[in-house]
Amino acid sequence: MTSEHVLLTPAEMGRADALAVASGIQSFKLMEAAGNAVAELVAERYPDGQVLILCGPGNNGGDGFVAAKKLKELGREVRVALFGDRERLAGDAAFFADLWNGPIQAARPDGLRGAKVLVDALLGAGLDREIEGGLAELIEAVNGLRVPIVAVDVPSGIDGTSGQVRGVAIKADVSVTFFRLKPGHLLLPGRQQCGEVVLAEIGIPDSVLGDIRPNLNRNNPDLWQLPRLEADGHKFTRGHCVVMSGGPLQTGASRMTATAALRTGAGLVTLAGAHSSLLIQANHVTAIMLKPVDGAASLQLLLHDQRINTVVIGPAAGLGEATKANVLAVLASQVATVLDADALTSFKDSPEALFSAIKARPQRAVVMTPHEGEFERLFGKVDGSKVDRARSAALRSGAIVVLKGSDTVVAAPDGHAVINDNAPAILGTAGSGDVLAGIIAGLLAQGMKGFDAACAGVWIHGETGNLWGGPGLIAEDLPGLIPDVLAELTE
Ligand SMILES: NC(=O)C1=CN([C@@H]2O[C@H](COP(=O)(O)OP(=O)(O)OC[C@H]3O[C@@H](n4cnc5c(N)ncnc54)[C@H](O)[C@@H]3O)[C@@H](O)[C@H]2O)[C@@H](O)CC1
């Protein structure tokens, strides 16, 4: 598997730096490469006018001094302003500040005018507390300028691990980062503050990753492989997925789930539920089959059919004891399971009952797909970044957790996780999550492993939104776009 989609926390990035240095690479060479990459981007994207470089007290500021020198060599008018004491700069940052042969002014809100482009080299990976006082005023003044901003590594004030704003943060047009992206480039609100993210190689060898063993990636098709259609296959080899229907007045959600599962390639899809619900479903479906199920015992009986290998329960399933009993019946069987919406919220007062039922069958995938509200109802308030929260929920529940949002995180109980960033905002529409559950189930039915199916499902879902493109998307449009996405992925 390629390592280019690996994400490194600032702490892991520090280790990468240290390992590179231990392997004989000089640290000032890394800083020189980083600062030069910033300068080259500025020269290319913003070729005219004065460049104002705001340097901070650490190595992020050091990158700024390198960029200043390089841009001046390229013939640009450059002004450098430092937040902090020149005498307190240390190490490589002090070295490159010495090499800067122009004036260094104090970085102040009233000294920002005149530049055509601004480089934010105030704080990067070393941000370790809230930004307050004079620095906060400076950042607010910078954000008030109508000048393009190029951030070095991350926009100052963005936590590279969590993507959170620590007090206040620069709003950049472009962020140039080094070696590998950081979670904070993809998690919200960090992603929005970064603008475009450009990755620069600075001479750290990929081999350092062998020691760091990172287990977080940017979701990408390189990370998983879609099920292949075997020439001698038939509908049963492609899996039979059962989707639990909602009540007679709530049939739409499960129907979208079922349609998505079938479009994703499940061999057979059956909607199961009360007779009264299925009469409504029957008016709308053709290729999808219908199977009356009257409570948990009859569901369990249905699942004795060994050809049924996947069940989705949750979309408009209804809250309460009946859904709980159905979920436990599903988990007691051998099927791969997707738990969404009401299937999760029904356990808000007894989450441990759900978790122990999941953990009792570790050999069968369970994927749960909560949005933030459902997540909190099931897991309570959990500290840390979105990645931390999804990981701890996966560990606690034993399930693959898909914590949804514009920055969906998928985490497995073993700590492996991805951040997904291909989903356009138009996907935030009623029923979109029902379709996602169906896509994941369609992949599970074809034999994909739980974590891979969840990652691929989230990606495919995002791409359907991108294919639609403009406004006016409704969730019913999404299943019809799945074949085009699959075709692109299998090209
Ligand atoms: N790790 C690496 O491999 C490389 C790192 N480089 C640069 O080095 C940066 C990291 O350098 P540092 O670790 O020195 O960290 P920073 O330069 O990001 O910041 C550290 C300094 O900021 C202060 N600080 C932290 N939070 C603050 C707050 N809220 N308000 C005011 N001051 C605050 C700290 O006290 C410290 O003086 C990276 O972001 C990158 O730009 C590059 O030079 C290339 C190589």
Ligand SMILES: [K+]
């Ligand atoms: K910065």
